[in-house]
Amino acid sequence: xxxxxxxxxxxxxxxxxxxxxxxxxxxxxxxxxxxxxxxxxxxxxxxxxxxxxxxxxxxxxxxxxxxxxxxxxxxxxxxxxxxxxxxxxxxxxxxxxxxxxxxxxxxxxxxxxxxxxxxxxxxxxxxxxxxxxxx
Amino acid sequence: xxxxxxxxxxxxxxxxxxxxxxxxxxxxxxxxxxxxxxxxxxxxxxxxxxxxxxxxxxxxxxxxxxxxxxxxxxxxxxxxxxxxxxxxxxxxxxxxxxxxxxxxxxxxxxxxxxxxxxxxxxxxxxxxxxxxxx
Numbered sequence: 001x002x003x004x005x006x007x008x009x010x011x012x013x014x015x016x017x018x019x020x021x022x023x024x025x026x027x028x029x030x031x032x033x034x035x036x037x038x039x040x041x042x043x044x045x046x047x048x049x050x051x052x053x054x055x056x057x058x059x060x061x062x063x064x065x066x067x068x069x070x071x072x073x074x075x076x077x078x079x080x081x082x083x084x085x086x087x088x089x090x091x092x093x094x095x096x097x098x099x100x101x102x103x104x105x106x107x108x109x110x111x112x113x114x115x116x117x118x119x120x121x122x123x124x125x126x127x128x129x130x131x132x133x134x135x
Numbered sequence: 136x137x138x139x140x141x142x143x144x145x146x147x148x149x150x151x152x153x154x155x156x157x158x159x160x161x162x163x164x165x166x167x168x169x170x171x172x173x174x175x176x177x178x179x180x181x182x183x184x185x186x187x188x189x190x191x192x193x194x195x196x197x198x199x200x201x202x203x204x205x206x207x208x209x210x211x212x213x214x215x216x217x218x219x220x221x222x223x224x225x226x227x228x229x230x231x232x233x234x235x236x237x238x239x240x241x242x243x244x245x246x247x248x249x250x251x252x253x254x255x256x257x258x259x260x261x262x263x264x265x266x267x268x269x
Contacts, residue, residue: 007250010141014249039239050241 005089006100007111012085015078022057047130049123050074070129074122138254139211139266141246150205151193158186198227202269212269216253222264233258 005013029035040048052072059068060079069076091097103111127133139147162182168175197203201212201221213230215222222230236257237244244257253265 010249014141014246036242038241040241043239048241050243053241 004099008081009085009089009100011078012082013089015082016086018057018078019061019082022054022061025054025058046132047123047126049119049126051126052129072122073125074118077118136253136265137268138248139209139268141248141254143209143211144248144254144266147203147205147209147211150208151203152205154189154193154204155186158182158189162186194231195224195227198222198230199224206266210269211266214265214267216263216265222262226262226264230258230262230264233261236261 036054038048038051040046041051050072053075055071056068056073056075059065059071060075065076088097092099124133159182162179162185165182166176166178193203198206198213199222201214203213206213213222213227214220215226234244234256237247240257247256247260248254248266253259255265259265
């Protein structure tokens, strides 16, 4: 139990929900004055590695790819993951693809290191975007 | 262990939030500031206090006993990993304080159950708590 869905599949399905939320977000935030405050930037003025994800999601679902990449390229990665895993999930539910097998500890470790490196790269990108690292 | 999935936990959190949102929203509608009258009436604070009382009762009293209203509704329980017992009032309170860590990294801590092996948020890891199917 608990391996019904693999981690990439869960992230992919999450990406689908993000896409749906991003489609309605501008109308919601403009109408109700809602916003998603960044606690770290609010407290210290420094952006975190996830900075710009809301903007990037909204830009991408409205077809403005370059603006999305400029806000936070990580979101395009999530979109790619969604594009790959959601059809896979559909095929699996039709019984055409076998259930996911758990990753080996080494593969899990590699994925963790990759995620950390991506987060670090994203942080450098955001610090640069906010002018805290001069070009 | 039969860990609760992330969508179920989000659902439970939404159910938990409904009464608090209704209470504070009512106070805002009845006595909150408006364009023609920027003053805040005393009823606003009464409803804000009611919302707080609900939160204390729901999140820390009921949560400490193993399940807040939302977790009951979605059929999951909040337990200590070591003992399998509920956290108790203080434990549930400390866990909520630790949610600051989940929030300060731009809410990513709340996404941890999507990939974490034990489906824990960072607050769960710090306080050694698990959310499992009841």
